[in-house]
Amino acid sequence: MTAPATTPTHALLDTHAGVLDEIRQALTTRSWYSRYPESPSPRVYGESAATEGLNAYEAHLQQPYAALSSQPTDGAFVGSEVSPYGPALGATYPALDVDAAFEAAKAAIPAWRDAGPQVRAAVCVEIVDRINKRSFEIANAVMHTSGQPFVMSFQAGGPHAQDRAIEAVAAGLVxxxxxxxxxxxEKPGRDREGNPAPTRxxxxxxxxxxxxxxxxxxNTFPTWNAYPGIFASLVTGNPVVVKPHPRAVLPLAISVEVAREVLSEAGFDAALVQLAPEGDGQGLARTLAERDDVAIxxxxxxxxxxAWLEQQAGARGALVYTEKAGINSIVIDSTDDLKGMLGNLAFSLTLYSGQMCTAPQNLYVPADGIDTDEGHLSFDDFGDRLAGAVGRLTGDDTKAVELLGATVNDQVRSNADSLGRLASDAGGRVVLDSRRVTHPTYADAVVRAPGLVALDVAREDVYTQECFGPVGFLIRTASTEQSLAQLADTVHEHGAMTAAVYSTSEDVLDAARDAAAAGGVALSENLTGQIFVNQTAAFSDLHGTGANPAANAAYTDAAFVANRFRVITSRRHV
Amino acid sequence: MTAPATTPTHALLDTHAGVLDEIRQALTTRSWYSRYPESPSPRVYGESAATEGLNAYEAHLQQPYAALSSQPTDGAFVGSEVSPYGPALGATYPALDVDAAFEAAKAAIPAWRDAGPQVRAAVCVEIVDRINKRSFEIANAVMHTSGQPFVMSFQAGGPHAQDRAIEAVAAGLVxxxxxxxxxxxEKPGRDREGNPAPTRxxxxxxxxxxxxxxxxxxNTFPTWNAYPGIFASLVTGNPVVVKPHPRAVLPLAISVEVAREVLSEAGFDAALVQLAPEGDGQGLARTLAERDDVAIxxxxxxxxxxAWLEQQAGARGALVYTEKAGINSIVIDSTDDLKGMLGNLAFSLTLYSGQMCTAPQNLYVPADGIDTDEGHLSFDDFGDRLAGAVGRLTGDDTKAVELLGATVNDQVRSNADSLGRLASDAGGRVVLDSRRVTHPTYADAVVRAPGLVALDVAREDVYTQECFGPVGFLIRTASTEQSLAQLADTVHEHGAMTAAVYSTSEDVLDAARDAAAAGGVALSENLTGQIFVNQTAAFSDLHGTGANPAANAAYTDAAFVANRFRVITSRRHV
Structure with a gap:
């Protein structure tokens, strides 16, 4: 395990040297950069890609996942995935022999470590490139584990996740x-005669x-939220054990299969990436997290x-990067594009039935209402107009399901059913009930359109709980000033992944930036087009801030990668 | 608290812009860089500097520290410092009103935050420059709190500590x-007619x-070990509360006084740096660390x-950077400069009576002995020769105290008295007892020269305990291979700040580098001149690695600074 005397080389480094230059530059400038086309169009991915991907996905169903049988296993197969659209997947995965897997992972370290950052980065790029080629297969797997609609599954589960992977590679490399x-x-000095005698x-x-x-x-973003950690750790030399959510194993099984394949082909040990699958209720995450040899x-x-992870792993010195939950918030003050604002808000509430960690929940609106390009709207008028925009977007079942997807679990369904109770408890009003949508293809899917409850700002007890899924609160405040103060306070205390503001006043926008900084949350201003508060772009938008309780880290800044490796100096006179 | 539209300017930024360029460059190259001359010579610091510094120090004795009375205080004065050289300092410091101090610190944040990194860095450089002007005063304060000998107090407590401060400023700035x-x-896209329509x-x-x-x-390095954290946090925008060891308050009181003076003069709030002094046994560190508003x-x-800090603060999401204790280790295999090696080792053992976190404790030597330029030495011969070298270095009391300083506390004295018991318990031999040295000036100082105990490698129970102070273990191993394996294992398990190897074999040196990497400790190879294993240079040598239990961080790498601030994005269409 001698440190290499010369810079390591590798065929994949020759192949991807240009890519490494590109992504180093992209990380520095933080402007727009994407390696993988987000459009599932046949013009981009090929005429047969969609069909082949679907076929590849279907080939996994009702089957043991044989391609992972090279992992250490006790021979058992586990798996209990059921599509939120209805069908049980029936896929099973070889249970990991954890002790043997950890030994294998450790044994794989020296060669990977000594390959150096550039070779590791090139291998990682190759892995992600090869994952990209399976985007349609993964999209189907994401759709039928998360309940996302198909196009979103493709984009967020495929190219966008892959771009986040590349971003993590770039950050770790740089x-x-x-x-x-x-x-x-060379330390200057003089000898006893006073002649220069530096210490070199x-x-x-x-x-x-x-x-x-x-x-x-x-469960909801099996690849998008896992790739940054996987590739940040891998590019910095650490072997990775991937423990998918028991209801969203397949997307990561495919990803791990590709990673192992590329690692082996590149002459490294496949044990650098291993899948630790489990069925529902096995509690494997806890078992793994408690092991002393888990460092990250x-x-x-x-x-x-x-929170348990942060405590127990933090106490034994392991690094822990978490993204948990938050109360995403929007302040509505005024707009010069009411239709654009309503359309944008309706889309953000509707997309994947609000089951994004970035979906808005709390909309603060002044009791006096808001000024718009269509005149002044009262608080209730605004609520009704927004309800109308959501209704138009989700009124047609066939079109609606392409945005809403399916509800992922009973908690979401229960939240969708709770609007009447919430409104009544809070002395508020149901502005829009969560409509039950019938899926034209999947009769068993439970699909729900967003609902809206209006309530008073005093009812923090209601709206500072995360109500995950298709539920939005219209919160009546005394003024925009109070709206901003509430945004800052609730985010600081309860966390948020996103925040937004609509205002025509530069003073209000300035104050909103300050409120966002005080709360520690990223801010989107006056989004009225095809960019949405729920979406962040790799290389340019940090996802999370690490500055509020929703997440202790951000994709992808230096703090996310700088501590995943350490530096050992050796020094000698020359 | 609006984000500044233009880059902030400041007179101190004009003054120090060139310095910022220099230190950015020095951090990148990690070659030798020092801003502050390490020699206490009158030719460097001025003919009167030493006398003035001593006078300034003496003016603090038996006095309340009035210059800190501008801090929030309940009116009480605390302080119980006693010089390891004998005299009680009699200095007292205004007790901090913690609630009021924390409110003041928070109120100071906005202007400091909005000043931006460059202005903050320039102000920090000015603080350290002004601290440098008080180096002799601080040297006396360090000497009479830590027990360091004077020249070391000057160097390690003055310019070397100041260079570490500047390094932290550079790291945080960059x-x-x-x-x-x-x-x-600018995200490429097309409108409905297919014309380019990027989203900007x-x-x-x-x-x-x-x-x-x-x-x-x-207690032992009041400034050197505190400055990196102080300046890393300050340059990244955080207000700092400095809680000195109750027996080493004065050096940090002077430093905090200077910081507050410069901050005020620069138009910022002095509450950005506050001293939280305490008398012996008050337990203020725990009280402060448990506060929810302590973030770092x-x-x-x-x-x-x-360990308690790491657990409790880690559990509530505070960042914790610790340097604790370790078992610094040296592997002796062979040398082509026996005298140089023995002199270097003797000095490392002797300096400040081994009361450095970087001082060697465990010396692994093969039972067969070692090859040298003076022929083969048996294990016992090597021990005797090393004892002789220590004896020559410390044989004259007057000269010895200039290297040894004074013992800092009863634990060190007890360790120095324990060699016979240790040897007898471990079935080993006292190769050199810890000599009692009489200080020619300070009759009450307890000064001890290093002692050496030889014992077998099997007695891990003895030598894997930290025996802080003038105690070295000569550990008889079966071979250098075993020595290196022991080094890696004990460091991995018990931690170390430093390691060294002596060998004429390139293969052994290579293996030592691997062992150091496996243990996670920095390695010095074949030091025979005026560079010692206990010493690290700012900007070039990382102090600690964060890769073993002795410390979870290193002075100063990116991981030490990258998480001390967060980034809040605001985005809008243009």
Missing amino acids: EQERVPASVVS MQKDYRIVPRGIALVIGC IDYTGGPTFG | EQERVPASVVS MQKDYRIVPRGIALVIGC IDYTGGPTFG
Whole structure:
């Protein structure tokens, strides 16, 4: 395990050297950059890609996932995925022999470590390129595990997730390259006769990984939320154990299969990426997270388990990057494009039935109403206009399901059913009930359009709870000033992934930026077109801030990668 | 608190712009860089500097520290410092009214935050420059709180600590500057007619601090170990509360006084840096660390309290950077410069009576002995030769105290008295007892020269305990291979700040680099001159690795600074 005397080379580094240059640059400028086309159009991905992807997905159903049988396993197969659209997937996966898998992961470290950051980055790019080729297969898998509508499954589960993976690779690569491999340090000095006699030392800086990295996936965005942790740890030299949500295994099984395939072909140990699947209720995440040899944990999911992870792993010195839950908030002050604003808001509420960690929940509107290009709207008028916009967007079942997808679990369905109770408890009013939509293809899918409840700003007890799914609160405030103060306070206390403001006043926008900074949440201003508050772009938009309780990290800044490796100096006189 | 539309300017930024360029460059190259001359020579610091510094120090004795009376206080004065050289200092400090101080710190944030990284860095450089002018005063304060000998107090407590401060400023500055202030992102697209219609968005990235930073100082290196945390937090926008060790308040009181003076003069709130002094046994560190509004903790000190900090603060999401304790280790295999090696080792063992977190404790030597330029030495011969070298270095009391300083506390004295018991318990031999040295000036000082105990490698129960102070273990191993394996294993398990190897074999040196990488500790190779394993240079040598239990961070890498601030994006169409 001797440190290489020369910079390591590799065929994949030759192949992808140009890509590495591109992504280093993209990370620095943080302007728009995407490696993978987001359109599922046959003109982009090929005429047969969609069909082949569907066929490949269907080939996994009712089958053991044989391509992962090279992992250490006790021979059992696990899996209990049921599509939110109805059918049970019937796919099963070889249960991981955790002790053997961890030994294999450790044994894989030295060669991967000594390959150096550039070779690792090139291998990672190749993995993601190859994942990209399976985007349609993965899109179907994401759709039938998360309940996302198909186009979203393709985009968010495919190219957008892949771009986030590449972003993590870039961030990890650049971070490691900031450490020189070797320097000669020359300290001025004089000998006893007073002649210059500098002390010259060579110092070699060797990058070493932390150890085994555990990535715990979520149900709603199995790839998008797992790739950043997977690739940030992998590019910095750590072997990764991927523990998917028991209801969303397949998208990550395919991803891990590709990673292992590329690693093996590139001459590295496939044990650098391993899948730890489980059936519902097995509690494998806890078992894995408690192991002393897990040095890094990336987690997306519920706040209770997230807080437990932060405590127990934090206490033993493991790094923990969490994305939990929050109360995403929008302040409505005024607009010069009412239709654009309503359309944009309706879409943000509707997309995937609000089952995004970035979907808005709390809309603060002054009791006096708002000024618009169509005249003044009262608080109630605004609510009715927004309800109308949602209604128009989701009124036709066949079109609606292409935006709404299906509800992912009983909690979401229960939340969708709770609007009347919430309104009555809170002394508010149901502005729009959550409509039951019939899926034209999947009769068993439970599809719900967004509902809206109006209530008073005093009812923090109601609206500072996360009500995940198709539920929005219209919160009546005394003024925009109060709206902004509430946004800052509730985000600071309860967390948020996103915030937005609509105003024609520069003073209000300035105040909103301050409120967002005080709350510690990213702000979108006056979105009226095809950019939505729920969406962030790799390389340009940080996802999360790490500055409020919703997430302790952001995709992808230096803090997300800088501690995933350490630097060991050796020095000697020369 | 509006984000500034233009880059903030400041007179101190004009003054120090060139320095900022220099230190950015120095951090990138990691070659030798120092801003402050390490020689206490009158030719460098001025003919009267030493006398004035001593006078300034003495003016603090038996006095309340009035210059800090502008801090929020309940009117009480605290302080119980006693010089390890004998005299009680009699200095007292205004007790901090913690609630009021925290409110003041928070109120100070907005203007400091909005000043931007460059202005903050320039103000920090000015603070350190002004601290440098008080180096002799601080040197006396460090000497009479830590027990360091004077020249070391000057160097390590003065210019070397100041260089570490500047390094932290550079690291924090560069890290913030990696985030662009604003970009225009242009996503390609087409309108319905198929004409190019890119989506253009302006994205502003605003750097916000985490909150109140707590720095908990130590007894032995009150300034050197506190400055990195203080300046890393301050330059990234966080107000800092400095809690010195109750026995080493004065050096940090002077430093805080200077910081507050410069901040005020520069138009910022002095509450950005506050001193939280306490007398012995008050337990103020715990009280402060438990506050929810402490977002960052930097700690140097004992492992028990350090582990408690990591657990409780980690569990509530505060960042914790700790340096605790370790078992610094040296592998002796062979040398072509026996005298150089023995002299270097003797000095490392002797300096400040081994009371450095970087001082060697465990020396692994093969039972067969070692090859040298003076022929083969048996294990026992090597021990005797090393004992002789220590004896020559410390044989003359008057000269010895200039290297040894004074023992800092009863635990160190007890360790120095324990060699016979240790040897007898471990079935080993006292190769050199810890000699009692009489200080020619300070009769009450307890001064101890290093002692050496030889024992077998099997007695891990003895040598894997930290035996802080003038105690070295000569550990008899079966071979250098075993020595290296022990080094890796014990460091991995118990931690270490430093490691070294002596060998004429390139293969052994290579293996030592691997062992150091496996253990996660920096390695010095074949030091025979005026560079010692206990010493690291700012900007070039990382202090600690964060890769073993001795410390979870390193001075100063990106991981030490990247998470001390967060980035809040606001985006809008343009």
